[in-house]
Structure formats: C-alpha cells, structure tokens
Amino acid sequence: xxxxxxxPLLDRIQSPADVKRFSTAELGRLAAEIRHLLVHTVAQTxxxxxxxxxxxxxxxxxxxxxxxxxxxxxWDVGHQAYTHKILTGRRERFQTLRQKGGxxxxxxxxxxxxxxxxxxxxxxxxxxxxxxAVARDLAGRHNQVIAVLGDGALTGGLAFEGLNNAGDxxxxxxxxxxxxxxxxxxxxxxxxxxxxxxxVAPQYNRAKHDVHAFLSGSRLGSKVLKTASRIxxxxxxxxxxxxxxxxxxxxxxxxxxxxxxALMQEIFQQVRHMHGPVLVHxxxxxxxxxxxxxxxxxxxxxxxxxxxxxxxxxxxxGPASYTSVFSQALxxxxxxxxxxxGITAAMxxxxxxxxxxxxxxERFFDVGIAEEHAVTVAxxxxxxxxxxxxxxxxTFAQRAYDQLLHDVCLQQLPVTLCLDRAGLVGEDGPTHHGxxxxxxxxxxxxxxxxxxxxxxxxxxxxxxAVQMDSPTAIRYPRGAGLGVALTPDLHTxxxxxxxxxxxxxxxxxxxxxxxxxxxxxAAQMLQARGHRCTVVNMRFVKPLDTALLRELAGSCRxxxxxxxxxxxxxxGSAVTEALADMALTVPVMRLGIPDTFIxxxxxxxxxxxxxxxxxxxxxxxxxxxxxxxxx
Numbered sequence: 296x297x298x299x300x301x302x303p304l305l306d307r308i309q310s311p312a313d314v315k316r317f318s319t320a321e322l323g324r325l326a327a328e329i330r331h332l333l334v335h336t337v338a339q340t341x342x343x344x345x346x347x348x349x350x351x352x353x354x355x356x357x358x359x360x361x362x363x364x365x366x367x368x369x370w371d372v373g374h375q376a377y378t379h380k381i382l383t384g385r386r387e388r389f390q391t392l393r394q395k396g397g398x399x400x401x402x403x404x405x406x407x408x409x410x411x412x413x414x415x416x417x418x419x420x421x422x423x424x425x426x427x428a429v430a431r432d433l434a435g436r437h438n439q440v441i442a443v444l445g446d447g448a449l450t451g452g453l454a455f456e457g458l459n460n461a462g463d464x465x466x467x468x469x470x471x472x473x474x475x476x477x478x479x480x481x482x483x484x485x486x487x488x489x490x491x492x493x494x495v496a497p498q499y500n501r502a503k504h505d506v507h508a509f510l511s512g513s514r515l516g517s518k519v520l521k522t523a524s525r526i527x528x529x530x531x532x533x534x535x536x537x538x539x540x541x542x543x544x545x546x547x548x549x550x551x552x553x554x555x556x557a558l559m560q561e562i563f564q565q566v567r568h569m570h571g572p573v574l575v576h577x578x579x580x581x582x583x584x585x586x587x588x589x590x591x592x593x594x595x596x597x598x599x600x601x602x603x604x605x606x607x608x609x610x611x612x613g614p615a616s617y618t619s620v621f622s623q624a625l626x627x628x629x630x631x632x633x634x635x636x637g638i639t640a641a642m643x644x645x646x647x648x649x650x651x652x653x654x655x656x657e658r659f660f661d662v663g664i665a666e667e668h669a670v671t672v673a674x675x676x677x678x679x680x681x682x683x684x685x686x687x688x689x690t691f692a693q694r695a696y697d698q699l700l701h702d703v704c705l706q707q708l709p710v711t712l713c714l715d716r717a718g719l720v721g722e723d724g725p726t727h728h729g730x731x732x733x734x735x736x737x738x739x740x741x742x743x744x745x746x747x748x749x750x751x752x753x754x755x756x757x758x759x760a761v762q763m764d765s766p767t768a769i770r771y772p773r774g775a776g777l778g779v780a781l782t783p784d785l786h787t788x789x790x791x792x793x794x795x796x797x798x799x800x801x802x803x804x805x806x807x808x809x810x811x812x813x814x815x816x817a818a819q820m821l822q823a824r825g826h827r828c829t830v831v832n833m834r835f836v837k838p839l840d841t842a843l844l845r846e847l848a849g850s851c852r853x854x855x856x857x858x859x860x861x862x863x864x865x866x867g868s869a870v871t872e873a874l875a876d877m878a879l880t881v882p883v884m885r886l887g888i889p890d891t892f893i894x895x896x897x898x899x900x901x902x903x904x905x906x907x908x909x910x911x912x913x914x915x916x917x918x919x920x921x922x923x924x925x926x
Contacts, residue, residue, distance in 0.1 A: 300331065300335070302328045302331075302332060303328075304317070304321060304324055304325040304328055305325065305328050305329065305332070305381070305386065308382060308386075310384070311358050311363055311382050311383050311384075311409065312362075314355060314358040314359050314382060315358075315359050317359070319556055319557045319560070322352075322355050322356075322359065322556050323556060325355065326351045326352050326355060326556075326584075327584070329351050329355075329378055329381060330348060330351055330583075330584040330585065332381065332386075332389065333347055333348060333351075333377055333378070333381075334348075334585050334603050335603050336389050336390055336392060337377075337392070337598070338600060338601050338602065338603040339390065339600060340390065340391075340392045340393050340394060340600075340722075341393060341597075341598060341599040341600055341722060342377070342392055342393055342400055342597070342598070342722075343374030343375075343377070343400060343596060343597050344582070344585075344588055344595045344596075344598055345581045345582035345588045345592040345593075345595035345596050346374045346375045346445070346581060346596060347374065347375055347376065347377035347378060348581070348582050348583050348584055348585055348588055348595075349375070349473070349475050349553075349579040349580055349581045349582060349583045350375045350376075350378060350443075350473060350553075350579060351378050351583070351584070352553060352554045352555070352556050352559070352579075353443070353471070353473065353553050353559065353577060353579065354376075354378040354379050354382065355378070355382075355556060356556050356559035356560050356563060357441065357443075357471075357559075357563065358382055359556075359560055360560055360563040360564055360567065361439055361441065361563070361567065362438075362439075363383075363409055364408045364409045364411065365438050366438050366439040366440070366441065367411040367424065367427050367438065367439070367440045367441065368409070368411055368441050368443070369411050369412045369414075369420045369423050369424045369427070369440070369441065369442045369443070370402050370412075370414055370420065370443050370444075371414065371417060371418065371419060371420035371421075371442065371443060371444030371445060371448045371454075372401070372414055372415065372416070372417045372444075372445065372448065373400075373401035373402045373414040373415065374400070374401065374596075374597070375443065375445065375473060376401070376402050377389075377392075379402070379409070380398060380402075380407075383407055383409035383410075384407065384409075385398050385406075385407065393722035393723070393724070393895055394722070394895070394896065395894065395895065395896030395897065395900050395901075396894075396896075397895070399724055399895060400722065400723060400724065400895070401413070401414055401415045401724070401726055402414055411423075411427065412424075412427075413726075414726070415690075415723075415724075415725075415726020415727060416690070416691065416694065416726065417444075417445075417447065417448040417451050417454075417664045418444070418448045418449075418450075418451030418452070418453040418454040418664060419453060420442035420443065420444045420448070420454075420457075420470075421442050421444065421454055421457030421458055421461060421468075421470055422453060422456065422457035422460070423442070424440045424441070424442035424457075424468055424470070425440075425457055425460060425461045425464070425466060425468055427440045428440045428461075428464075428466040428467060428468045429464070429466060432466065439467070439469065439567055440467070440468050440469070441468075441469045441470075441471060442468070442469070442470045442471065443471045443473055444470065444471075444472065444473065445472075445473050445474075445475065446472060446473065446474040446475065446476065447641060447663070447664055448664060449472070450641065450662075450663025450664045450665055451663070451664040451665055452665060452667060452668065458470075458540075458543045458545070459543060461543075461544070461545070461572045462543040462544025462545060462572055463544065465544065465571050465572065466571075466572065467569075467570055467571060467572075468572050468573075469566055469567075469572075469573050469574075469575065470545065470572070470573070470574045470575070471574075471575045471577055472549070472574060472575065472576045472577060473553065473577055473579055474550065474553075474576060474577065474578050474579070475578070475579045475580060475581040475592075476581075540574045540576075544571075544572060545571075545572045545573060545574040546569065546571060546572070546573045546574070547574050547576065548562060548566065548573065548574070548575045548576065549574075549575055549576025549577065549578075550576040550577070550578045551575070551576065551577055551578070552577075552578060553577035553578050553579035554579060554580070554583060559577070562575060563575075581596075582595055585606075586606070587605070587606025588606070591606075593644060597723075613775050613778065614750070614775045614776045614777060614778035614779075615750065615775065615776060616773075616774055616775050616776065617715070617750055617753060617771045617772055617773070617774070617775075617776050618645070618646065618647040618715055618773075619647060620750040620751075620753055620754060620776060620781070621647050621686075621713060621715070621753060621754075621757065621771065622647030622648070622649075622650045622651060623650070623754075624753065624754040624757045624758065624785065625637060625647070625648075625651050625684060625757065626650060626651055626654050626655075627754075627758075627785060628757060628758050628761055628785065629651070629654070629655055629658065632682065632761060632762070634680055634681050634682050635658065635681075635682050635684065635761055636658045636659070636660065636676060636681050636682070636683050636684070637651045637652065637655070637658060637659045637660070637683075637684050637686065638659075638660045638661075638662065638669050638672065638673050638683050638684065638685045638686070639660075639661055639662070639669070639685070639686045639687065640661075640662055640663065640664055640665055640666045640668075640669045640687055640691065641661060641662075641663050641664045641665075642686070642687070642688065642691075643659075643661050645688065645715070646686035646687065646688070646713070646715050647686065647715070648661075648686050660672070666687055666691050666692060666694040666695040667694060667695045667697070667698050669685050669687070669695065670685055670695040670698035670699055670702065670703060670710070670712075671698045671702045673685045673703070673710045674698070674702040674703050674706065674708050674710060677703075677708040677709050677710050678706075678708065682709050682710075682711065682761050683710050683711070684711045684713055684757075684761060685710060685711070685712050685713065686713045686715065687712070687713070687714060687715070688714070688715050688716040688727070688729065689714040689715065689716050689717040689718075689729025689730075689731075689732045689770060690716065690720075690726065690727045690728065690729045692712065692714055692729075692732065693731060693732075693735070696735060699712065699736075699739060699742075699766075700739050703766045704739045704740055704741045704742055704766050705740075707741045707765055707766065708765075708766060709763060709764050709765060709766070709767075710766055710767075711757070711760045711761055711763075711766075711767045711768070711769070712736075712766075712767070712768040712769070713757070713768075713769050713771075714729060714732055714768065714769065714770040714771070715771065715773070716729050716772070716773040717729040717730075717732055717770035717771055717772055717773075717808070717859070717860075718730060718770075718772045718773070718808070718809055718859035718860065719859060719888075719893060719898050719901045719902065719905075720773050720898070721773070721895070721896065721897055721898045721901065722895050722896065722897070723895065724893075724894060724895030725892035725893060725894065725895070728892075728893055729770070730859065730860050730861050730888045730893070731860070731861050732768070732770050732860070733746070733770070733807075733836050733858065733860040733861075733864075733865045733866055734860065734861055734863060734864030734865050734868075735864075736768050736770075736836075736837070737836050737837040737864075737865075737866075737869055738864070739766070741765055741766050742765075742766045742767070742768060742837060743760070743763065743765065743766070743767045743768070743790060743791075743835070743837060743838070744767075744768050744770070744835060744836040744837040745759070745760060745767065745768065745769040745770075745834065745835060746769075746770055746771075746807040746808040746833075746834065746835070746836055746866075747769065747771055747808065747834075748794075748806075748807075748808065748809075748811035748812065748832045748834070749776055749777045749779045749811075749812070750776030750777065750779065750781070751776075751779045751780070751781050751782065752788075752832075752834070753769065753771050753776075754781065754782075754785055755785060755786055755787070755788050756769050756788060756834075757769060758785040758786065758787060759787040759788045759790065762787065763790070770808065771808070772808070772809050772859070773898075774898070777812060788834070790835065790838070791835050791838040791839070791840055792834070792835075792840055793805075793831050793832060793833045793834055793835070793840035793843050794831070794832040794834055795829065795830075795831050795832075795843070796811070796815065796830045796831065796832055797815070797818060797828065797829060797830040798829055799827045799828075799829060800826065800827035800828045800829050800851075801850065801851045801852045801853070802821075802826065802828045802829070802851060802852065802853045802855065802916065803828065803829040803830075803831060803847045803851045803853070803854050803855065804817065804818060804828050804829065804830045804831065804855050804857060805831045805833050805847075805854060805855065805856050805857070805870060806830070806831065806832065806833065806856075806857040806858070807832075807833050807834070807836060807857070807858050807866050808858065808859055809859045810857035810858055810859055810886075810907065811830075811832045811857075813857065813902075813907060813908070813909050813912060814830050814855075814857050814912070815830055816909035817909040817910075817912035817913045817916070818830050820909060820910065820913040821913050821916060821917070824913075824917065826916070826917075826920065829847065829851065831843065831847075833866070836865075836866045836869055837869065839869055839870065839873050841873055841877065844870065844873055844874065844877070844879075845877055845879065847881075848874060848877075848879040848880075848881040849879075851881065852881070852882065853881070853882050853883075853884060853916075853919065854870065854874075854881055854882070854883045854884070855883075855884045855885075855886065855912075855916065856870050856883065856884070856885045856886065856887070857886045857887070857907070857912070858886070858887040858888075859887070859888065859902075859907065860887055860888060861887065861888045861890070862885050862886075862887040862888060862889060862890065863890050865887055865888075866887070867883070867885030867886070867887055868885070870883065870885075871883050871885070884915070884916075884919065886906065886907060886912060886915070887905070887907070888905055889905060893905065
C-alpha cells in the first residue's frame with residue numbers, strides 16, 4: 296500500500312496571513328512541501344509546472360512581508376502562480392486544477408479575492424498594477440501594489456508601455472522581475488542579453504551603493520556631490536551596458552537570489568517603505584527542486600500527465616499532430632520556394648517552427664513575446680520579395696489585430712498567418728480558447744481564410760497560401776489529426792471552392808475545420824433514422840463558394856452551418872450574409888460556440904457543453920424536423 300504523503304507545515308496554513316508566523320527555516324521546509332504537492336498534483340492534472348516550481352520561495356517571501364489582499368499582487372500570465380493559489384484557500388481543491396468545474400490554471404478574479412487581476416496573456420502586469428496604484432491614490436488609500444512578471448514578458452511591448460507610463464506618473468508601485476532566462480523556450484533578443492550581463496555583473500549595485508556612501512560622507516562637500524551623477528554614470532557604464540530600468544524612472548534593486556527567502560524578506564521590507572516605482576530583479580531557476588524539470592524546463596513549462604517519480608510522460612500513440620504536419624509541410628514548401636521565411640513569437644516548439652529553424656536557420660525568426668511586432672516585421676519583409684509565414688497560437692494572434700488589418704491587409708501584402716490551437720483548446724480555458732479568429736479575420740479586406748478539415752488538407756492549404764500574392768490565414772486545432780493518409784506531394788487547391796463529401800437529401804450540413812468530421816458522423820446517425828443529408832466541407836470562410844450556396848439554397852429546405860468558433864460574426868454569419876446578399880431565402884441553423892466565454896475542461900467535454908458532438912447535432916436536427924412536421 297502506497298504511503299500517504301503528509302504536509303505538516305502546509306496543514307498549519309488556514310489563511311495566507313499564517314505564512315508570517317513561520318521562521319525562515321520553516322519557510323524553507325514549507326517550500327519543499329509545496330514543491331512535492333505541485334509535482335504530484337500536476338502529474339495527474341497536467342499544467343504549467345516548471346514556472347511555478349521556480350517561484351515557490353518568491354511567493355512565500357511575498358506573503359511573509361505583504362498584507363494581501365489589502366495589498367495587491369498582480370501576476371503576469373499567471374503560470375507562475377500555483378503556490379499563490381495553494382496559499383490562498385485553494386489547496387483542498389488543488390487536485391481539480393484545470394479540470395471542468397475545478398480551479399483555473401491562471402489567476403481569476405471570479406475565483407478568489409487574492410487574484411487581483413485575471414491573466415493568461417503575457418506582459419499585462421505592469422499596466423494593470425499601475426492602474427490599481429492610480430485608483431488607490433485617488434481613493435486616498437495606502438496599500439502596496441506589486442506586479443510579478445517573468446523576463447520573457449519584457450519582450451512584449453505592452454510591458455514597456457507600462458514601464459514608460461509608471462516612470463512618468465511616479466506612483467508607488469513595485470515590479471518584481473522574475474528572471475529565469477526563459478519564456479517557454481529560451482529567451483531571445485537584446486533584452487535577454489542585457490539581463491544576462493546584469494546577472495553576471497552584480498558588482499554594479501554594490502559599487503553604486505559604495506560610491507553614494509563615499510560621496511555622502513566626503514569632506515569635499517557640495518562640489519563632489521554635484522558631480523555624483525556623472526561619476527555614477529561612469530561606474531555604471533564601466534560595469535554593465537546601461538541601466539535601462541533607472542532610465543525609465545524606476546529605482547533598480549538586484550539581481551538577488553530568488554530562492555533565498557531571508558534575503559528577499561529583507562529587500563521587500565525595505566522596498567515597501569520606498570516611494571515611487573521600484574523594480575526588484577530576482578534571479579530564479581525554472582523547474583527548481585524537481586530534477587526532470589530542471590533538466591528540461593521547456594517540456595515541463597506546460598505538460599500533460601506524467602510519472603512524478605521519473606518525469607516521463609506516457610508514450611503518445613495515434614495520428615500525428617496538426618502542428619507536426621504543418622511543420623513538415625512548411626519545410627517541404629521551403630525547398631521549392633526560396634523566398635519563404637518563418638516567424639514566431641517565442642513559441643518555436645509550440646508552433647512547430649523549431650524544426651523549420653533547424654532546417655533553414657537563416658530563414659527563421661523568433662521575435663519574443665511580441666505578436667504585434669511579428670506581424671509588422673513580416674509585412675516589412677513582404678514589401679521586398681519575401682513571403683513570411685507567421686505562426687502563432689490563435690489566442691495570441693488577437694493581440695496583433697491592428698497590425699494584420701493596417702500593415703498587412705491594407706497594403707495587400709503576401710503574409711500567411713498560421714493559427715495553431717484554433718477552437719477549444721481544453722484545460723487552459725477561456726484565456727486560451729482560439730474561438731474568435733474566424734470572426735475578426737473574415738472582415739478584413741483582401742484576406743483569404745482557409746480552414747482544413749484534416750491534417751492532409753492542411754498541407755495543401757499551406758502550399759496554396761504561400762504561393763498567393765495576398766494576405767492569407769489558415770487556422771487549425773490543437774492535438775492529433777484524424778489519422779488520414781498523407782500524400783507524398785503537395786498541390787494547390789482552387790481558392791474559394793468547397794468540397795461536397797456526400798450528396799443527396801434536402802438538408803445540407805455546411806461545415807468547416809474540425810466540424811467536418813462531426814458533420815459526417817451526424818449525417819450517418821441521421822441516415823440511420825431515415826434522413827439523408829448533403830455534407831459539404833466548405834474549406835474557405837472567405838471567399839465563400841457562393842455558387843454552391845446558391846445551388847443548395849434552391850434544393851434544400853434547411854442549411855446547417857457548423858464551426859468550432861464563436862457564432863457571433865463567424866462562419867455561420869458569413870453564410871447568412873451571403874444568402875441575404877443574393878436575396879435567397881432558406882432556413883439556416885447555425886451551430887458553434889455561443890456568446891459566452893467557455894470554461895476549462897477536456898475538449899470533448901467542452902464540445903458537448905456547446906452542443907457540438909455528433910449525437911447532439913443529430914438530435915437537434917431531428918427536433919427541428921419533428922417541429923416542422925407539427926407545423
């Protein structure tokens with residue numbers, strides 16, 4: 296019989312304030328208990344393990360000094376915040392992490408008063424915290440506001456917009472830079488190199504303190520003190536390549552060891568009495584305390600179920616993923632298209648571009664967590680003969696809406712946007728579901744929107760898109776494909792032409808993407824009940840196959856649209872608008888994601904929640920037919 300794990304120190308925490316009663320030595324032992332709980336829980340639920348392992352001591356130090364929730368703690372992204380959740384009354388439900396009806400994988404204002412701001416996308420913490428500081432001051436309150444962000448988040452422009460405004464307003468705000476040298480994969484860019492220089496040159500801060508103390512006590516008096524700033528600049532320039540945070544108006548402290556609780560407590564006690572914006576640079580290790588995660592922090596950044604003793608995940612079987620099929624198709628296309636380049640925003644592994652970068656290193660660009668920049672730099676490349684493929688998760692591409700519209704579509708530039716994780720993504724929940732892209736993409740002039748029914752069609756859609764001299768977008772789901780056979784060669788598809796998969800019957804199921812397979816299954820169920828349907832893989836949301844729509848409107852008594860996207864403005868809306876423009880009157884039933892944010896859970900659970908499983912589709916159509924008979 297397996298030994299039951301006990302957590303004697305965690306059991307003593309009835310409220311976050313109890314952390315203040317622990318000695319430094321006890322906090323160290325508490326950190327070990329929390330890490331054990333993290334590893335063994337995430338091994339069963341999946342989740343963002345390595346980031347939260349790296350912030351255990353940091354979180355304990357914060358809770359031992361500050362008074363939350365009176366003081367406000369804002370986490371950037373939030374995958375660092377599992378310890379925060381455990382300390383704030385959610386330990387008993389921690390095993391429900393990321394499960395349907397359970398606690399979320401990110402801070403959520405509707406879940407706890409200690410979650411000061413809901414997050415899921417990077418680089419928002421400084422701006423949100425500054426907003427809280429402004430509201431505090433206008434109300435005459437005196438609480439502290441702390442933002443914790445990873446160094447990867449600093450590659451996003453919004454973080455710098457927040458830094459710029461915070462330095463200008465000079466509000467009392469503390470930014471804790473959790474620097475572990477990584478986003479998901481290793482960080483890239485000049486800022487990452489800058490932070491590395493600071494980490495290896497901590498003598499700068501000691502020298503700055505020593506110079507200030509020397510000048511303050513000097514008998515030379517005011518003349519020397521007047522030259523202090525120039526001497527300070529000289530010392531700084533000699534030891535590190537510029538102090539960017541102080542130039543933004545922040546008082547910079549660090550780097551300090553983010554696993555030394557006593558040191559962080561001392562620093563935070565001092566910082567809470569400082570006025571104006573302060574940035575505390577904390578150096579941590581991603582995956583700390585769990586050897587498999589320390590050795591491979593990228594894999595354990597976001598991981599499914601695994602064996603906590605070995606760190607090994609269950610071997611995956613079954614069809615190749617859409618991501619891997621896309622990756623190989625891009626490499627295959629690049630062999631014959633020398634102007635093809637790949638761009639991603641800190642997600643080379645997740646988007647499948649890592650393999651492309653290994654095959655064509657000079658044609659691969661990781662721009663950091665900077666989706667807006669990714670799209671506009673692609674537009675710049677496209678003006679001079681290149682065809683960029685920008686691979687993003689659907690949820691993150693939302694951040695580059697203006698750049699797509701203004702910099703790509705307005706100028707009719709040949710940029711291909713490849714949206715991974717489109718549709719319902721499962722346990723990451725509403726911050727990560729990619730269910731809005733069809734709505735915002737199809738309204739952009741000059742944009743062509745491809746939606747493959749399976750992994751084989753994805754290959755040919757990509758090959759078609761990268762040879763077009765106009766903006767294109769392809770969206771495809773997370774996870775495994777359908778297991779269809781892949782042909783050896785790539786070919787182009789006729790743009791704007793649908794594929795009729797099953798003819799006959801006066802009910803037409805018009806589906807895109809993942810819903811094509813669901814429509815075929817529903818049609819089989821309906822046929823068993825005596826109702827034959829026409830099934831169409833529409834392939835394109837823009838342009839639509841209006842000739843086929845006209846034909847079906849004349850021969851069918853009901854058109855049913857199916858999409859794994861928000862119904863508001865999505866594929867179904869496109870079909871009804873096209874019918875109206877052609878002055879065609881035919882009943883249309885739209886099936887898709889309702890006008891709400893869908894919770895977390897397994898994808899099949901969420902599809903059922905939205906009524907998009909084959910049996911539900913069939914039952915809804917049977918109910919319509921029964922009602923039609925009664926009429």
